[in-house]
Amino acid sequence: MITRFAPSPTGPLHLGHAYSALLAFDAAMAAGGTFHLRIDDLDHTRSRPAWEAQLKDDLRWLGIDWPEPCRRESDHMSEYDAALDRLWQMGLLYPCTCTRRDIREAVSAPQEGAPIHGPDGLIYPGTCRANRPFETIFAGAHPRPRDVTLRLDMQMAMGHRDLFRRQIDETGSHDLAEFTETGAGPTGQTGLVTFTPDDMIETVGDVVLARKDFGASYHLAVVVDDAAQGVTHVIRGQDLFEATKIHVLLQRLLKLPTPEYHHHALIRDDQGKRLAKRDDARAIATYREDGAAPQDIRAMVGI
Structure with a gap:
Protein backbone atom coordinates (compact mmCIF):
# COMPACT_ATOMS: atom_id res chain seq x y z
CA MET A 1 0.00 0.00 0.00
CA ILE A 2 1.29 3.44 -0.96
CA THR A 3 -0.66 6.48 0.24
CA ARG A 4 0.04 10.20 0.13
CA PHE A 5 -0.92 13.58 1.54
CA ALA A 6 -0.53 16.59 -0.76
CA PRO A 7 -1.06 19.94 0.98
CA SER A 8 -0.50 23.36 -0.59
CA PRO A 9 2.00 25.58 1.29
CA THR A 10 -0.36 28.55 1.26
CA GLY A 11 -1.36 28.68 4.91
CA PRO A 12 -1.39 26.73 8.18
CA LEU A 13 -2.62 23.16 8.44
CA HIS A 14 -5.90 22.81 10.34
CA LEU A 15 -7.77 19.90 11.93
CA GLY A 16 -9.16 18.77 8.57
CA HIS A 17 -5.65 18.43 7.17
CA ALA A 18 -4.56 16.51 10.24
CA TYR A 19 -7.48 14.10 9.86
CA SER A 20 -6.70 13.35 6.20
CA ALA A 21 -2.95 13.02 6.77
CA LEU A 22 -3.38 10.76 9.80
CA LEU A 23 -5.84 8.48 7.98
CA ALA A 24 -3.46 8.08 5.03
CA PHE A 25 -0.42 7.57 7.27
CA ASP A 26 -2.13 5.09 9.60
CA ALA A 27 -3.48 3.06 6.66
CA ALA A 28 -0.03 2.75 5.08
CA MET A 29 1.68 1.86 8.36
CA ALA A 30 -0.95 -0.76 9.24
CA ALA A 31 -0.35 -2.46 5.89
CA GLY A 32 3.45 -2.24 6.11
CA GLY A 33 3.40 0.21 3.23
CA THR A 34 4.70 3.70 2.44
CA PHE A 35 3.27 7.16 3.08
CA HIS A 36 4.42 10.05 0.87
CA LEU A 37 4.26 13.76 1.56
CA ARG A 38 3.82 15.77 -1.65
CA ILE A 39 3.99 19.56 -1.82
CA ASP A 40 1.35 21.05 -4.14
CA ASP A 41 3.11 24.33 -4.91
CA LEU A 42 1.92 24.97 -8.47
CA ASP A 43 0.32 28.23 -7.31
CA HIS A 44 3.60 30.10 -7.03
CA THR A 45 1.79 33.36 -6.27
CA ARG A 46 0.53 32.03 -2.92
CA SER A 47 3.00 29.27 -1.99
CA ARG A 48 5.59 30.23 0.62
CA PRO A 49 8.68 28.35 1.92
CA ALA A 50 7.71 29.33 5.45
CA TRP A 51 4.32 27.61 5.15
CA GLU A 52 6.02 24.49 3.74
CA ALA A 53 8.43 24.41 6.67
CA GLN A 54 5.58 24.82 9.16
CA LEU A 55 3.38 22.12 7.64
CA LYS A 56 6.29 19.68 7.75
CA ASP A 57 6.95 20.59 11.36
CA ASP A 58 3.28 20.12 12.26
CA LEU A 59 3.10 16.73 10.54
CA ARG A 60 6.25 15.47 12.26
CA TRP A 61 4.84 16.67 15.59
CA LEU A 62 1.75 14.55 14.89
CA GLY A 63 4.03 11.51 14.54
CA ILE A 64 3.91 11.34 10.74
CA ASP A 65 7.05 10.72 8.70
CA TRP A 66 7.81 10.12 5.03
CA PRO A 67 10.68 9.35 2.65
CA GLU A 68 12.83 12.35 1.81
CA PRO A 69 13.16 14.24 -0.38
CA CYS A 70 9.41 14.68 -0.71
CA ARG A 71 8.00 15.40 -4.15
CA ARG A 72 7.53 19.11 -4.86
CA GLU A 73 5.30 19.69 -7.88
CA SER A 74 7.21 22.76 -9.07
CA ASP A 75 10.22 20.48 -9.67
CA HIS A 76 8.31 18.27 -12.12
CA GLY A 230 3.08 4.45 -7.48
CA VAL A 231 0.19 5.51 -5.23
CA THR A 232 -2.15 2.56 -4.75
CA HIS A 233 -4.70 4.14 -2.38
CA VAL A 234 -5.86 7.76 -2.52
CA ILE A 235 -7.32 8.90 0.81
CA ARG A 236 -8.86 12.38 0.74
CA GLY A 237 -11.97 14.41 1.60
CA GLN A 238 -15.44 13.95 0.19
CA ASP A 239 -15.22 17.39 -1.45
CA LEU A 240 -13.00 15.76 -4.10
CA PHE A 241 -15.26 12.77 -4.77
CA GLU A 242 -16.82 14.20 -7.94
CA ALA A 243 -13.39 15.20 -9.25
CA THR A 244 -12.39 11.54 -9.21
CA LYS A 245 -14.19 10.90 -12.50
CA ILE A 246 -11.95 13.54 -14.12
CA HIS A 247 -8.88 11.84 -12.70
CA VAL A 248 -9.96 8.38 -13.83
CA LEU A 249 -10.66 9.73 -17.33
CA LEU A 250 -7.17 11.24 -17.52
CA GLN A 251 -5.66 7.99 -16.26
CA ARG A 252 -7.33 6.14 -19.11
CA LEU A 253 -6.32 8.70 -21.73
CA LEU A 254 -2.71 8.71 -20.52
CA LYS A 255 -2.68 4.92 -19.94
CA LEU A 256 -1.89 5.27 -16.25
CA PRO A 257 -3.05 2.97 -13.41
CA THR A 258 -6.14 3.85 -11.38
CA PRO A 259 -5.65 3.69 -7.60
CA GLU A 260 -8.31 2.67 -5.12
CA TYR A 261 -10.08 5.69 -3.63
CA HIS A 262 -11.29 6.39 -0.11
CA HIS A 263 -13.15 9.67 0.44
CA HIS A 264 -13.67 10.57 4.07
CA ALA A 265 -16.09 12.94 5.80
CA LEU A 266 -14.96 16.53 6.25
CA ILE A 267 -14.12 18.11 9.58
CA ARG A 268 -16.54 20.99 10.14
CA ASP A 269 -16.96 23.87 12.57
CA ASP A 270 -19.83 24.32 15.02
CA GLN A 271 -22.00 25.81 12.27
CA GLY A 272 -21.41 22.84 9.98
CA LYS A 273 -19.06 24.71 7.66
CA ARG A 274 -15.97 22.84 6.49
CA LEU A 275 -12.65 24.17 7.77
CA ALA A 276 -10.44 26.35 5.60
CA LYS A 277 -6.92 27.69 6.02
CA ARG A 278 -8.34 30.99 7.19
CA ASP A 279 -9.67 29.18 10.29
CA ASP A 280 -6.53 29.99 12.27
CA ALA A 281 -8.27 29.15 15.55
CA ARG A 282 -8.26 25.51 14.45
CA ALA A 283 -4.73 25.53 13.05
CA ILE A 284 -2.49 22.74 14.33
CA ALA A 285 0.12 25.31 15.33
CA THR A 286 -2.43 27.10 17.53
CA TYR A 287 -3.33 23.91 19.37
CA ARG A 288 0.37 23.18 19.85
CA GLU A 289 0.95 26.65 21.31
CA ASP A 290 -1.96 26.07 23.69
CA GLY A 291 -0.32 22.91 25.03
CA ALA A 292 -2.20 20.18 23.14
CA ALA A 293 -0.52 16.81 22.55
CA PRO A 294 -0.65 14.83 19.30
CA GLN A 295 -3.09 12.40 20.90
CA ASP A 296 -5.39 15.33 21.67
CA ILE A 297 -5.53 16.15 17.96
CA ARG A 298 -6.38 12.55 17.16
CA ALA A 299 -9.21 12.65 19.69
CA MET A 300 -10.54 15.94 18.28
CA VAL A 301 -10.89 14.46 14.79
CA GLY A 302 -12.27 11.14 16.00
CA ILE A 303 -9.27 8.88 15.45
Whole structure:
Protein backbone atom coordinates (compact mmCIF):
# COMPACT_ATOMS: atom_id res chain seq x y z
CA MET A 1 0.00 0.00 0.00
CA ILE A 2 1.29 3.44 -0.96
CA THR A 3 -0.66 6.48 0.24
CA ARG A 4 0.04 10.20 0.13
CA PHE A 5 -0.92 13.58 1.54
CA ALA A 6 -0.53 16.59 -0.76
CA PRO A 7 -1.06 19.94 0.98
CA SER A 8 -0.50 23.36 -0.59
CA PRO A 9 2.00 25.58 1.29
CA THR A 10 -0.36 28.55 1.26
CA GLY A 11 -1.36 28.68 4.91
CA PRO A 12 -1.39 26.73 8.18
CA LEU A 13 -2.62 23.16 8.44
CA HIS A 14 -5.90 22.81 10.34
CA LEU A 15 -7.77 19.90 11.93
CA GLY A 16 -9.16 18.77 8.57
CA HIS A 17 -5.65 18.43 7.17
CA ALA A 18 -4.56 16.51 10.24
CA TYR A 19 -7.48 14.10 9.86
CA SER A 20 -6.70 13.35 6.20
CA ALA A 21 -2.95 13.02 6.77
CA LEU A 22 -3.38 10.76 9.80
CA LEU A 23 -5.84 8.48 7.98
CA ALA A 24 -3.46 8.08 5.03
CA PHE A 25 -0.42 7.57 7.27
CA ASP A 26 -2.13 5.09 9.60
CA ALA A 27 -3.48 3.06 6.66
CA ALA A 28 -0.03 2.75 5.08
CA MET A 29 1.68 1.86 8.36
CA ALA A 30 -0.95 -0.76 9.24
CA ALA A 31 -0.35 -2.46 5.89
CA GLY A 32 3.45 -2.24 6.11
CA GLY A 33 3.40 0.21 3.23
CA THR A 34 4.70 3.70 2.44
CA PHE A 35 3.27 7.16 3.08
CA HIS A 36 4.42 10.05 0.87
CA LEU A 37 4.26 13.76 1.56
CA ARG A 38 3.82 15.77 -1.65
CA ILE A 39 3.99 19.56 -1.82
CA ASP A 40 1.35 21.05 -4.14
CA ASP A 41 3.11 24.33 -4.91
CA LEU A 42 1.92 24.97 -8.47
CA ASP A 43 0.32 28.23 -7.31
CA HIS A 44 3.60 30.10 -7.03
CA THR A 45 1.79 33.36 -6.27
CA ARG A 46 0.53 32.03 -2.92
CA SER A 47 3.00 29.27 -1.99
CA ARG A 48 5.59 30.23 0.62
CA PRO A 49 8.68 28.35 1.92
CA ALA A 50 7.71 29.33 5.45
CA TRP A 51 4.32 27.61 5.15
CA GLU A 52 6.02 24.49 3.74
CA ALA A 53 8.43 24.41 6.67
CA GLN A 54 5.58 24.82 9.16
CA LEU A 55 3.38 22.12 7.64
CA LYS A 56 6.29 19.68 7.75
CA ASP A 57 6.95 20.59 11.36
CA ASP A 58 3.28 20.12 12.26
CA LEU A 59 3.10 16.73 10.54
CA ARG A 60 6.25 15.47 12.26
CA TRP A 61 4.84 16.67 15.59
CA LEU A 62 1.75 14.55 14.89
CA GLY A 63 4.03 11.51 14.54
CA ILE A 64 3.91 11.34 10.74
CA ASP A 65 7.05 10.72 8.70
CA TRP A 66 7.81 10.12 5.03
CA PRO A 67 10.68 9.35 2.65
CA GLU A 68 12.83 12.35 1.81
CA PRO A 69 13.16 14.24 -0.38
CA CYS A 70 9.41 14.68 -0.71
CA ARG A 71 8.00 15.40 -4.15
CA ARG A 72 7.53 19.11 -4.86
CA GLU A 73 5.30 19.69 -7.88
CA SER A 74 7.21 22.76 -9.07
CA ASP A 75 10.22 20.48 -9.67
CA HIS A 76 8.31 18.27 -12.12
CA MET A 77 6.91 20.64 -14.73
CA SER A 78 8.56 18.64 -17.51
CA GLU A 79 6.43 15.60 -16.58
CA TYR A 80 3.24 17.65 -16.75
CA ASP A 81 4.38 19.14 -20.06
CA ALA A 82 4.87 15.63 -21.45
CA ALA A 83 1.32 14.66 -20.44
CA LEU A 84 -0.08 17.85 -21.98
CA ASP A 85 1.89 17.21 -25.17
CA ARG A 86 0.39 13.73 -25.42
CA LEU A 87 -3.17 15.00 -24.99
CA TRP A 88 -2.49 17.83 -27.47
CA GLN A 89 -1.22 15.36 -30.06
CA MET A 90 -4.41 13.35 -29.56
CA GLY A 91 -6.38 16.49 -30.51
CA LEU A 92 -8.06 16.68 -27.11
CA LEU A 93 -6.95 20.14 -25.95
CA TYR A 94 -7.83 23.62 -27.14
CA PRO A 95 -6.77 27.13 -26.02
CA CYS A 96 -9.25 29.16 -23.98
CA THR A 97 -9.16 32.94 -23.50
CA CYS A 98 -12.33 33.25 -21.40
CA THR A 99 -12.11 35.06 -18.09
CA ARG A 100 -14.09 34.00 -15.03
CA ARG A 101 -16.40 36.91 -15.69
CA ASP A 102 -16.94 35.74 -19.28
CA ILE A 103 -17.95 32.30 -18.01
CA ARG A 104 -20.27 33.68 -15.33
CA GLU A 105 -22.06 35.83 -17.88
CA ALA A 106 -22.34 32.97 -20.37
CA VAL A 107 -24.00 30.67 -17.85
CA SER A 108 -26.20 33.33 -16.25
CA ALA A 109 -29.22 32.08 -18.24
CA PRO A 110 -28.73 28.31 -18.57
CA GLN A 111 -31.18 26.02 -20.27
CA GLU A 112 -33.89 24.84 -17.92
CA GLY A 113 -32.70 21.93 -15.85
CA ALA A 114 -29.10 22.20 -17.04
CA PRO A 115 -26.51 21.88 -14.25
CA ILE A 116 -24.51 25.03 -13.52
CA HIS A 117 -21.76 23.71 -11.25
CA GLY A 118 -19.56 20.66 -11.65
CA PRO A 119 -16.49 19.34 -9.83
CA ASP A 120 -14.35 22.03 -11.49
CA GLY A 121 -16.67 24.92 -10.60
CA LEU A 122 -18.96 26.52 -13.16
CA ILE A 123 -19.43 24.13 -16.08
CA TYR A 124 -17.71 25.74 -19.04
CA PRO A 125 -20.24 26.73 -21.74
CA GLY A 126 -17.89 25.84 -24.60
CA THR A 127 -17.32 29.36 -25.93
CA CYS A 128 -13.75 28.80 -27.14
CA ARG A 129 -14.50 25.22 -28.20
CA ALA A 130 -17.13 26.56 -30.58
CA ASN A 131 -14.49 28.90 -32.04
CA ARG A 132 -11.80 26.25 -32.10
CA PRO A 133 -9.62 26.35 -35.24
CA PHE A 134 -10.19 23.22 -37.26
CA GLU A 135 -6.48 22.47 -37.48
CA THR A 136 -6.20 22.03 -33.69
CA ILE A 137 -8.20 18.83 -34.02
CA PHE A 138 -5.18 17.48 -35.89
CA ALA A 139 -2.83 18.97 -33.34
CA GLY A 140 -0.06 16.44 -33.86
CA ALA A 141 1.17 18.51 -36.79
CA HIS A 142 1.32 21.69 -34.70
CA PRO A 143 3.30 22.39 -31.51
CA ARG A 144 1.34 22.85 -28.31
CA PRO A 145 0.95 26.54 -27.44
CA ARG A 146 2.70 27.61 -24.26
CA ASP A 147 1.65 30.06 -21.56
CA VAL A 148 -2.03 29.75 -22.43
CA THR A 149 -5.00 28.14 -20.74
CA LEU A 150 -5.82 24.75 -22.26
CA ARG A 151 -9.10 22.91 -21.80
CA LEU A 152 -9.92 19.26 -22.37
CA ASP A 153 -12.45 18.87 -25.20
CA MET A 154 -14.76 16.53 -23.33
CA GLN A 155 -16.87 15.68 -26.37
CA MET A 156 -13.76 14.74 -28.34
CA ALA A 157 -12.44 12.72 -25.39
CA MET A 158 -15.70 10.79 -25.19
CA GLY A 159 -15.35 9.82 -28.83
CA HIS A 160 -11.75 8.66 -28.57
CA ARG A 161 -11.56 5.28 -30.25
CA ASP A 162 -9.58 3.49 -27.52
CA LEU A 163 -11.56 4.68 -24.54
CA PHE A 164 -14.46 2.24 -24.48
CA ARG A 165 -13.33 -0.66 -26.63
CA ARG A 166 -12.14 -2.98 -23.89
CA GLN A 167 -15.20 -2.55 -21.67
CA ILE A 168 -17.63 -2.86 -24.57
CA ASP A 169 -15.91 -5.99 -25.89
CA GLU A 170 -15.67 -7.70 -22.52
CA THR A 171 -18.80 -6.63 -20.70
CA GLY A 172 -21.10 -4.94 -23.18
CA SER A 173 -21.08 -1.95 -20.83
CA HIS A 174 -21.07 1.57 -22.15
CA ASP A 175 -19.82 3.03 -18.88
CA LEU A 176 -16.83 5.28 -19.46
CA ALA A 177 -14.80 3.96 -16.57
CA GLU A 178 -14.99 2.85 -12.99
CA PHE A 179 -13.16 3.14 -9.73
CA THR A 180 -13.39 1.42 -6.37
CA GLU A 181 -14.58 3.58 -3.49
CA THR A 182 -13.92 2.19 -0.01
CA GLY A 183 -15.10 5.30 1.82
CA ALA A 184 -18.25 7.10 0.75
CA GLY A 185 -19.19 9.91 -1.57
CA PRO A 186 -21.27 12.87 -0.39
CA THR A 187 -24.51 10.95 -0.96
CA GLY A 188 -23.21 7.60 0.26
CA GLN A 189 -21.69 6.27 -2.96
CA THR A 190 -19.44 3.31 -2.20
CA GLY A 191 -18.14 0.14 -3.82
CA LEU A 192 -17.73 0.13 -7.59
CA VAL A 193 -18.54 3.59 -8.97
CA THR A 194 -19.12 3.94 -12.71
CA PHE A 195 -19.86 6.92 -14.91
CA THR A 196 -20.86 7.42 -18.52
CA PRO A 197 -19.98 9.75 -21.42
CA ASP A 198 -23.16 11.70 -20.78
CA ASP A 199 -22.09 12.20 -17.15
CA MET A 200 -18.81 13.72 -18.26
CA ILE A 201 -20.24 15.97 -20.95
CA GLU A 202 -23.26 17.22 -19.03
CA THR A 203 -22.02 17.42 -15.43
CA VAL A 204 -18.28 18.03 -15.83
CA GLY A 205 -17.62 19.78 -19.14
CA ASP A 206 -14.35 21.02 -20.60
CA VAL A 207 -12.08 21.21 -17.56
CA VAL A 208 -8.87 23.24 -17.48
CA LEU A 209 -5.72 21.10 -17.69
CA ALA A 210 -3.14 23.87 -18.16
CA ARG A 211 -3.27 27.35 -16.71
CA LYS A 212 -1.68 30.37 -18.31
CA ASP A 213 0.26 31.38 -15.20
CA PHE A 214 0.83 28.08 -13.39
CA GLY A 215 1.35 25.50 -16.14
CA ALA A 216 -0.47 22.30 -15.17
CA SER A 217 -3.79 22.39 -13.36
CA TYR A 218 -4.53 20.40 -10.22
CA HIS A 219 -6.41 17.69 -12.14
CA LEU A 220 -3.50 16.93 -14.46
CA ALA A 221 -0.78 17.23 -11.83
CA VAL A 222 -2.45 14.94 -9.30
CA VAL A 223 -2.88 12.19 -11.90
CA VAL A 224 0.74 12.41 -13.08
CA ASP A 225 2.02 12.60 -9.49
CA ASP A 226 0.05 9.58 -8.26
CA ALA A 227 1.33 7.48 -11.14
CA ALA A 228 4.94 8.66 -10.69
CA GLN A 229 4.88 7.77 -6.99
CA GLY A 230 3.08 4.45 -7.48
CA VAL A 231 0.19 5.51 -5.23
CA THR A 232 -2.15 2.56 -4.75
CA HIS A 233 -4.70 4.14 -2.38
CA VAL A 234 -5.86 7.76 -2.52
CA ILE A 235 -7.32 8.90 0.81
CA ARG A 236 -8.86 12.38 0.74
CA GLY A 237 -11.97 14.41 1.60
CA GLN A 238 -15.44 13.95 0.19
CA ASP A 239 -15.22 17.39 -1.45
CA LEU A 240 -13.00 15.76 -4.10
CA PHE A 241 -15.26 12.77 -4.77
CA GLU A 242 -16.82 14.20 -7.94
CA ALA A 243 -13.39 15.20 -9.25
CA THR A 244 -12.39 11.54 -9.21
CA LYS A 245 -14.19 10.90 -12.50
CA ILE A 246 -11.95 13.54 -14.12
CA HIS A 247 -8.88 11.84 -12.70
CA VAL A 248 -9.96 8.38 -13.83
CA LEU A 249 -10.66 9.73 -17.33
CA LEU A 250 -7.17 11.24 -17.52
CA GLN A 251 -5.66 7.99 -16.26
CA ARG A 252 -7.33 6.14 -19.11
CA LEU A 253 -6.32 8.70 -21.73
CA LEU A 254 -2.71 8.71 -20.52
CA LYS A 255 -2.68 4.92 -19.94
CA LEU A 256 -1.89 5.27 -16.25
CA PRO A 257 -3.05 2.97 -13.41
CA THR A 258 -6.14 3.85 -11.38
CA PRO A 259 -5.65 3.69 -7.60
CA GLU A 260 -8.31 2.67 -5.12
CA TYR A 261 -10.08 5.69 -3.63
CA HIS A 262 -11.29 6.39 -0.11
CA HIS A 263 -13.15 9.67 0.44
CA HIS A 264 -13.67 10.57 4.07
CA ALA A 265 -16.09 12.94 5.80
CA LEU A 266 -14.96 16.53 6.25
CA ILE A 267 -14.12 18.11 9.58
CA ARG A 268 -16.54 20.99 10.14
CA ASP A 269 -16.96 23.87 12.57
CA ASP A 270 -19.83 24.32 15.02
CA GLN A 271 -22.00 25.81 12.27
CA GLY A 272 -21.41 22.84 9.98
CA LYS A 273 -19.06 24.71 7.66
CA ARG A 274 -15.97 22.84 6.49
CA LEU A 275 -12.65 24.17 7.77
CA ALA A 276 -10.44 26.35 5.60
CA LYS A 277 -6.92 27.69 6.02
CA ARG A 278 -8.34 30.99 7.19
CA ASP A 279 -9.67 29.18 10.29
CA ASP A 280 -6.53 29.99 12.27
CA ALA A 281 -8.27 29.15 15.55
CA ARG A 282 -8.26 25.51 14.45
CA ALA A 283 -4.73 25.53 13.05
CA ILE A 284 -2.49 22.74 14.33
CA ALA A 285 0.12 25.31 15.33
CA THR A 286 -2.43 27.10 17.53
CA TYR A 287 -3.33 23.91 19.37
CA ARG A 288 0.37 23.18 19.85
CA GLU A 289 0.95 26.65 21.31
CA ASP A 290 -1.96 26.07 23.69
CA GLY A 291 -0.32 22.91 25.03
CA ALA A 292 -2.20 20.18 23.14
CA ALA A 293 -0.52 16.81 22.55
CA PRO A 294 -0.65 14.83 19.30
CA GLN A 295 -3.09 12.40 20.90
CA ASP A 296 -5.39 15.33 21.67
CA ILE A 297 -5.53 16.15 17.96
CA ARG A 298 -6.38 12.55 17.16
CA ALA A 299 -9.21 12.65 19.69
CA MET A 300 -10.54 15.94 18.28
CA VAL A 301 -10.89 14.46 14.79
CA GLY A 302 -12.27 11.14 16.00
CA ILE A 303 -9.27 8.88 15.45
